[in-house]
Amino acid sequence: MTTTATGARTATTGTTPGPRGLDAERVSWSVGGRLILDGVDATAPAGAVSGLLGPNGSGKSTLLRVLAGVQPPSDAGARVAFDDADLLGLGRRKRARVLALVEQEASTDLPLTVLDAVLLGRIPHRSLLAGDSDADRAVAHRALATVGMTAFAEREVTTLSGGERQRVHMARALAQEPALILLDEPTNHLDVAAQLDALRTLRALAEDGVTVLAALHDLNLAAQTCDHVVLLSEGRVVAAGDVRDVLVPDVLDPVYGVRTEVLTHPRTGRPVLSFELPG
Amino acid sequence: MTTRTAAPAGPVAGPAATVRPAARRGGVWWLPAAVVALVATVLVAVTIGPADLSVGDVAASVAGHLGLGGVLGLEPLGTLQDGMVWQLRLPRVLTAAAVGAGLAVCGVVMQSLTRNPLADPYLLGLSSGASLGAVLVLVAGLTVLLPVAAFVGAVAALVAALTLAGAIGTITPTRTVLAGLAVSQLAAAATSFVIFWSATGDSYREILSWLMGSVAGATWTSVAVTGIAVLVLGTLLASSGSVLDAFTFGDTAAAALGVPVARVRWLLLVGVALLTGALVSQSGSIGFVGLILPHAVRMLTGARHRLLLPLSALCGASFLVWADTLARTVFAPREVPVGIVTAAIGAPVFALLLWKGRRIA
Numbered sequence A: 001m002t003t004t005a006t007g008a009r010t011a012t013t014g015t016t017p018g019p020r021g022l023d024a025e026r027v028s029w030s031v032g033g034r035l036i037l038d039g040v041d042a043t044a045p046a047g048a049v050s051g052l053l054g055p056n057g058s059g060k061s062t063l064l065r066v067l068a069g070v071q072p073p074s075d076a077g078a079r080v081a082f083d084d085a086d087l088l089g090l091g092r093r094k095r096a097r098v099l100a101l102v103e104q105e106a107s108t109d110l111p112l113t114v115l116d117a118v119l120l121g122r123i124p125h126r127s128l129l130a131g132d133s134d135a136d137r138a139v140a141h142r143a144l145a146t147v148g149m150t151a152f153a154e155r156e157v158t159t160l161s162g163g164e165r166q167r168v169h170m171a172r173a174l175a176q177e178p179a180l181i182l183l184d185e186p187t188n189h190l191d192v193a194a195q196l197d198a199l200r201t202l203r204a205l206a207e208d209g210v211t212v213l214a215a216l217h218d219l220n221l222a223a224q225t226c227d228h229v230v231l232l233s234e235g236r237v238v239a240a241g242d243v244r245d246v247l248v249p250d251v252l253d254p255v256y257g258v259r260t261e262v263l264t265h266p267r268t269g270r271p272v273l274s275f276e277l278p279g
Numbered sequence B: 001m002t003t004r005t006a007a008p009a010g011p012v013a014g015p016a017a018t019v020r021p022a023a024r025r026g027g028v029w030w031l032p033a034a035v036v037a038l039v040a041t042v043l044v045a046v047t048i049g050p051a052d053l054s055v056g057d058v059a060a061s062v063a064g065h066l067g068l069g070g071v072l073g074l075e076p077l078g079t080l081q082d083g084m085v086w087q088l089r090l091p092r093v094l095t096a097a098a099v100g101a102g103l104a105v106c107g108v109v110m111q112s113l114t115r116n117p118l119a120d121p122y123l124l125g126l127s128s129g130a131s132l133g134a135v136l137v138l139v140a141g142l143t144v145l146l147p148v149a150a151f152v153g154a155v156a157a158l159v160a161a162l163t164l165a166g167a168i169g170t171i172t173p174t175r176t177v178l179a180g181l182a183v184s185q186l187a188a189a190a191t192s193f194v195i196f197w198s199a200t201g202d203s204y205r206e207i208l209s210w211l212m213g214s215v216a217g218a219t220w221t222s223v224a225v226t227g228i229a230v231l232v233l234g235t236l237l238a239s240s241g242s243v244l245d246a247f248t249f250g251d252t253a254a255a256a257l258g259v260p261v262a263r264v265r266w267l268l269l270v271g272v273a274l275l276t277g278a279l280v281s282q283s284g285s286i287g288f289v290g291l292i293l294p295h296a297v298r299m300l301t302g303a304r305h306r307l308l309l310p311l312s313a314l315c316g317a318s319f320l321v322w323a324d325t326l327a328r329t330v331f332a333p334r335e336v337p338v339g340i341v342t343a344a345i346g347a348p349v350f351a352l353l354l355w356k357g358r359r360i361a
């Protein structure tokens, strides 16, 4: 593992004051009188991969968009802190230099090369009138190397497979040199190898000190990958904490309406889940 | 990151060879080449037509009027020929160039803002609004008011479309398109009604020629209006490259890159509308330039806007000058509205682009 393209901070451990990661409180969002997020408190520790879990429609994507500042929270009491900085109060461009968002389905029909797509991540870092500098290109190439897409730099994005495209989006996010990266179901539509590959990249980022929060709907992937998880259901946090404490039958069964059995992986010691319908 | 089996991060090979990076990366030469082509286009286009003129004659006339004839030691031109160059052809050619440049830039901006490959400068109902304004004053016999009426009509259409789009909720690309369509249809219906109700035999041809778009009546006033609009608004629009780039993957992606999406969309839509309104007021609505040119230029430059915007402007200018030259010479001494020529060229080219599978739609 060589260094990543990110403006990584060294992960600090122990009790000394240092990067604290993401800490959101009382985040609500409503649309048309319907409360989609209802006072969500969520944390993502610095230098770790945190998972945002929950059934379809539980508000994962919405929460990520609000945290990213793309949609303002509907309640003035909301607070989103990252390493003691107030993310919601930050100017847009400044925020885009601190955090990057990888959406679930971002596509384009335009004839854009992979390198050009990744260079978009440099926009918050330079004057709106400036073109790509050599430094921008260097960062973009490093980001491509991080996700293993160097050989694809001149390919058009529209010609890529789903997994390759996902890696391009990750590289675009990395080109923003964020200290916090939010991803919405980064493993969706990927085959098993590509899923593991995407998650390995996330772990590598976290080891470099980047705070990672990823919405995931595959609980076993979360169990394998995440250190910390937040479980949403109908816009509220049902449980949060270490995977081993959250991914347990008592918590999961009512939320998903299934019967869960938790096994332990013989080698990694991590939980492995098996589900069946009740009755 | 360690290398992985799926995509060895080795020397650029394999997949990279399937594109044309040379065309993309040779970008630095496109702009100067397009400038040279435009200057040559203007000089040559002025010489084409009845009365034998040479590029030298054109240069002499221009130099004379700029007070440079003596300095450059050029023979002054005969009064008749000079009038032909300076009063008739040059204003017409320059107006065509300005209109072509403006339409192409507006087309790029509209396509990128709405993420719709079929978007063109008239998307917000601007041409229909302008047509309604123009037809109203034409049937009333107030031809002098035509440019003003067309501009007012275009701006009214913009206000109506944005109000409608905003009334539905946040102004998203789809809502922009739908609101524009509604305003367009309404204005078109009103225009047809006015024509059927009150147009007389004489005004029909005038109306039809205006509706198809034409720069036949261009004067130095037209040059000033379209030229200043293109220089001011076109430059502003053309400098929005980074911002438009940010919209490539949609509104959310743009917002996540630090772009104030709603404000930018408003500003750019208003910029496009004012520029298009100014162009339409002088030339009527000329179709296809703002639709096709952006796609054609994108094939050369790729989707990034920094080169795409100015290059589209330059190519649009040259294209419309040649289209107008055809319009006034092919059936000489009769003229056809240039809009017929752009449609006759544009429609097959568009079909060709589609057929070549460039994923336009």
Ligand SMILES: Nc1ncnc2c1ncn2[C@@H]1O[C@H](COP(=O)(O)OP(=O)(O)O)[C@@H](O)[C@H]1O
Pocket: A031, A036, A054, A055, A056, A057, A058, A059, A060, A061, A062, A063
């Ligand atoms: N802009 C919106 N308008 C209306 N409803 C919305 C909007 N955004 C999200 N929702 C609703 O909010 C709920 C949560 O959606 P989402 O955040 O996408 O859930 P998840 O990502 O967990 O599947 C869903 O019921 C969805 O229909």
Ligand SMILES: [Mg+2]
Pocket: A060, A061, A062, A104, A184
């Ligand atoms: Mg979702």
